[in-house]
Amino acid sequence: MATPGAEEDMLARYRSPLVSRYASAEMAFNFSERKKFGTWRRLWLYLAQAEKSLGLPITDEQIQEMEANLDNIDFKMAAEEEKKLRHDVMAHVHTFAHCCPKAAAIIHLGATSCYVGDNTDLIVLRDGFNLLLPKLARVISRLANFAEKYADLPTLGFTHYQAYIVTGQTYSRKVDIEVLSVLASLGASIHKICTDIRLLANLKEIEEPFEKEQIGSSAMPYKRNPMRSERCCSLARHLMTLVLDPLQTASVQWFERTLDDSANRRVCLAEAFLTADIILSTLQNISEGLVVYPKVIERRIRQELPFMATENIIMAMVKAGGNRQDCHEKIRVLSQQAAAVVKQEGGDNDLITRVHADPYFSPIHGHLESLLDPSSFTGRAPQQVAKFLKEEVRPALMPYQSKMGGKIELAL
Incomplete structure (x- = not known):
């Protein structure tokens, strides 16, 4: 039996009639792979532009290279990378890096998978409503015209x-x-x-x-x-x-x-x-x-912090002239080795010891202590809590203060 081609292979799979028969082209595209992964690339471009504006070592040439390849997606390569890596985001990082060799070192720098995943989902949902709302408005308008036309008809x-x-x-x-x-x-x-x-x-x-x-x-x-x-x-x-x-x-x-x-x-x-x-x-x-129980929290942080610090280590290495993807692979291997000690031997997390012993990381050996400071991982969380309480929570509670048994103080 002959091996089916790509088109025949697609015909051998179930396709939702919602898309194949009924959906508008615009809405079908909104939830398509091309829209999804094209948005990922645009988000990586915006990230690089923002990081460059903040002083990270990112060049105009790297930015321009990313801009030139936003829609040049090799889906076959991405599928092969995902099959090998078992990670959809990293598969597309590598695929994007393949056509952007100059920018390869800084693509996805300092980001998590949710940066592209969640933001893309929100963009797609927003764009979906932008497609639905005009249609809803048209339906309401047509029904309004109908109601106006027959408003005097006795029924x-x-x-x-x-x-x-x-x-x-x-x-x-x-x-x-x-x-x-x-x-x-x-x-x-x-x-x-x-x-x-x-x-x-x-x-x-x-x-x-x-x-x-x-x-x-x-x-x-x-x-x-x-x-x-x-x-x-x-x-x-x-x-x-x-x-x-x-x-x-x-x-x-x-x-x-x-x-x-x-x-x-x-x-x-x-x-x-x-x-x-x-x-x-x-x-x-x-x-x-x-x-x-702060002491329990502190103990768990000490055990997991080396793994959590890997992105900070990658960022520091890139700042020192390293390649983000190369550093990611080095850290991945050392992390797996340290995880094996924890899981298979019941030992302590020795990732940082391994990083110290690897000459590849010598440019940042003197900065590891500061990179492992737990307070550096909280970001803007304290300020976000204060702002959320002040601008959202406290005002919403004000109408109910008499029923809550006390005055509601606004967070400063």
């Missing part, structure tokens, strides 16, 4: 004169969707918060309140299960599913109303508010009694 209808400007016998059941969507979103946020607390409790870095005589396990006396967080997660999952009820109810309202909505609404609306009330009360109890 049979049933209305009980609700508060809303335009309504049938009942208020639009889309209101229920909006209400439960907000509560479902609250459930998702609380689930995320409490899941993180449970994970941190497992690491013994943070614990929720634990009563003096509370029992964590009938079999294991030492256990301090985060039972409040577990309860929040369990109930939050129920809260998140309730939004499906009003979605289905609103979708099957015949003309102005069908009576099959009442029993469902009696359950889902009340249960959503009851569940939200329970988990908020529980989360308040958790938040008022969280305990942090």
